Amino acid sequence: MERLRKWAGNLSGPVLAVVLILLVTFLPPDTSLSVVEANHAIRACVPTTYPPLVTGDPDRPGIDVEILRAVADYIGVELLLSPNDAIGRDFNPRHWAINRGKCQVLAGGVVDSTLTRSFLDTGPPYAETGWAIVAPAPLEDIDGLTVGVLTLISGLDRIGLASYLRRQDVTVRVVRNSQELVDGIAGGELDGGITEALLAGGLAADNDWWVASLPDELARYNLVFGLWKGDLTLKRKIVQAFRQLESDGTLAAILEHYGVAPMGQGGSVPAL
Amino acid sequence: MVQLGGLYGLWLREVKRSIRDRGQLIGGVSRPILWVLILGIGLNPYFRSEVYGEVTFVVPFTYLQFIFPAVIALNILFTSVQSAVSLIWDREFGFLREVLVSPLWRGTILLGKVLGGATVAVLHGCLVLLLAKFCDVSLTVPKVLETLGLMALLAFALTSLGVVIANHIRSFQGFGIFSNAVILPLYFTSSSIFPLDPALSREQTRVVYPEWLVSLVEWNPLTYAVDALRGALIGYNQFSPGLGVLVMGIACVVLFAIALYEFRRV
Numbered sequence: 001m002e003r004l005r006k007w008a009g010n011l012s013g014p015v016l017a018v019v020l021i022l023l024v025t026f027l028p029p030d031t032s033l034s035v036v037e038a039n040h041a042i043r044a045c046v047p048t049t050y051p052p053l054v055t056g057d058p059d060r061p062g063i064d065v066e067i068l069r070a071v072a073d074y075i076g077v078e079l080l081l082s083p084n085d086a087i088g089r090d091f092n093p094r095h096w097a098i099n100r101g102k103c104q105v106l107a108g109g110v111v112d113s114t115l116t117r118s119f120l121d122t123g124p125p126y127a128e129t130g131w132a133i134v135a136p137a138p139l140e141d142i143d144g145l146t147v148g149v150l151t152l153i154s155g156l157d158r159i160g161l162a163s164y165l166r167r168q169d170v171t172v173r174v175v176r177n178s179q180e181l182v183d184g185i186a187g188g189e190l191d192g193g194i195t196e197a198l199l200a201g202g203l204a205a206d207n208d209w210w211v212a213s214l215p216d217e218l219a220r221y222n223l224v225f226g227l228w229k230g231d232l233t234l235k236r237k238i239v240q241a242f243r244q245l246e247s248d249g250t251l252a253a254i255l256e257h258y259g260v261a262p263m264g265q266g267g268s269v270p271a272l
Numbered sequence: 273m274v275q276l277g278g279l280y281g282l283w284l285r286e287v288k289r290s291i292r293d294r295g296q297l298i299g300g301v302s303r304p305i306l307w308v309l310i311l312g313i314g315l316n317p318y319f320r321s322e323v324y325g326e327v328t329f330v331v332p333f334t335y336l337q338f339i340f341p342a343v344i345a346l347n348i349l350f351t352s353v354q355s356a357v358s359l360i361w362d363r364e365f366g367f368l369r370e371v372l373v374s375p376l377w378r379g380t381i382l383l384g385k386v387l388g389g390a391t392v393a394v395l396h397g398c399l400v401l402l403l404a405k406f407c408d409v410s411l412t413v414p415k416v417l418e419t420l421g422l423m424a425l426l427a428f429a430l431t432s433l434g435v436v437i438a439n440h441i442r443s444f445q446g447f448g449i450f451s452n453a454v455i456l457p458l459y460f461t462s463s464s465i466f467p468l469d470p471a472l473s474r475e476q477t478r479v480v481y482p483e484w485l486v487s488l489v490e491w492n493p494l495t496y497a498v499d500a501l502r503g504a505l506i507g508y509n510q511f512s513p514g515l516g517v518l519v520m521g522i523a524c525v526v527l528f529a530i531a532l533y534e535f536r537r538v
Contacts, residue, residue, distance in 0.1 A: 010288065010291050010292060011291070013291060013292070013294055013297045014291055014297065014395075016297075017297050017300060017301045017399060018399065018402065020301050020305075021301060021304065021305070021399055021402045021403060022402060024305055024309060024403065024406065025402070025403060025405055025406040027309070027406075029313050029316070029336065029406060030313070030316065030317075045324075092325060093324045093325030094323065094324070094325030094326055095325070096324060096325065097323075098323070098324040098325075099322055099323045099324070100321075100322045100323075106324065114332055117332035117333070118332045119321055119324055119325055119326070120321065120324065121334065226324070228320060228321060228322075229319075229320040229321050229334050230316045230317060230319070230320030230334050230335070230336075231320075232334070232336070232408050235408070
């Protein structure tokens with residue numbers, strides 16, 4: 001008994017130290033969540049259109065918009081979208097003039113890459129993406145073909161894609177939007193089109209085309225929401241919301257609605 | 273067997289003494305709270321991005337995440353070096369004389385003291401690990417095991433350094449002043465609170481920072497320990513990932529050898 005009391009006395013200090021440190025972890029490290037709650041709204045900067053993530057169609061607004069709406073419901077605030085038509089016109093995000101004052105979340109094609117994390121923190125991943133090719137008929141390889149390339153806003157590795165296409169001796173035509181890509185392929189000017197995998201899957205489904213992911217040497221990335229670095233309390237709440245959306249099946253239902261495979265199921269399109 | 277028993281006894285004595293020392297425990301708790309809670313949160317807004325595409329902080333992490341591994345190193349640094357104060361204490365009150373006339377080898381006595389101090393230092397490092405979630409650093413079992421290994425190496429090297437200092441200092445006050453004069457410069461010049469941009473070449477870095485500061489950071493062995501901890505905890509290295517382990521391994525051997533050489537002359 002005496003020995004036990006001695007040990008308890010010895011350990012009381014370290015136990016107190018651990019309890020004190022653990023209590024500190026309950027303090028909020030920033031004000032990002034309290035600002036959202038005080039305004040009863042969370043603002044998201046999105047491109048005007050980037051199907052299937054953002055469509056601009058009120059009945060079928062896009063994967064990112066629907067997920068964000070579910071997250072906003074979980075937090076108990078309204079979702080305010082801030083469409084930015086500068087997104088995609090220029091691949092330097094600095095020229096999009098998106099700042100902390102305009103939105104708390106960036107959505108519509110943000111991928112979890114080192115480059116993205118140089119500027120932003122990221123939310124949980126919900127789908128996988130990468131470069132994919134669409135064509136009216138299956139292709140064995142793309143050597144010597146003429147393809148349209150639509151990069152839009154995706155944070156995918158454009159330099160890697162350019163090097164790969166150069167090695168394959170592909171003639172590249174850069175197109176500005178998905179309609180231009182569809183018209184080029186349908187009109188026979190292009191043998192195929194390369195773009196972000198989810199968009200490619202949608203174009204292939206709409207036009208009854210063949211679609212395949214480009215080889216593994218071109219990295220695949222997780223799609224995420226961009227958050228401002230340091231907004232830890234908001235990030236934690238969004239992570240909680242994602243856990244809830246995953247467990248109640250909402251996330252899977254949204255992805256299925258747009259024909260996108262959930263995380264860890266190898267993406268929506270087969271490999272080339 | 274006698275050597276092992278003695279080693280265990282000395283190790284246990286060091287650990288028990290530290291656990292009972294409320295002052296050391298308060299230090300172990302207050303340092304992470306001050307550095308993470310006050311400095312980390314206080315400076316966090318100044319390192320966060322305000323405009324998408326504009327880089328204000330070259331490291332792809334928040335400031336809290338960036339300094340988190342460094343605060344672990346700081347807690348280990350303080351605890352390791354200051355645990356060597358027990359050597360002065362033992363010398364002052366005659367315990368060391370009693371141990372020295374025992375059948376234990378000098379190397380065993382020193383190893384017992386160093387291992388004891390290193391164990392306590394690792395435990396103090398673990399106190400900081402409890403703040404991982406607060407700093408948005410995710411921990412997995414392999415990550416924690418790798419971090420514990422690095423912490424043990426660092427703690428062993430620094431406790432040996434503490435013994436080297438204690439061998440040269442005769443009073444408690446002198447040790448306190450001298451150890452602080454070693455600890456703080458070591459910490460501040462270890463790229464703990466500011467990064468050397470790994471995207472920049474050596475020449476470019478010397479344009480961003482004055483050459484003397486870059487040299488101090490590069491010469492400081494603790495830089496590579498902090499870098500190794502960053503690599504293990506947040507996956508960010510400013511130097512070659514294996515360099516930290518190599519530098520700490522060499523520091524363990526060299527500092528323990530110096531400590532043993534001087535301890536034999538006690």
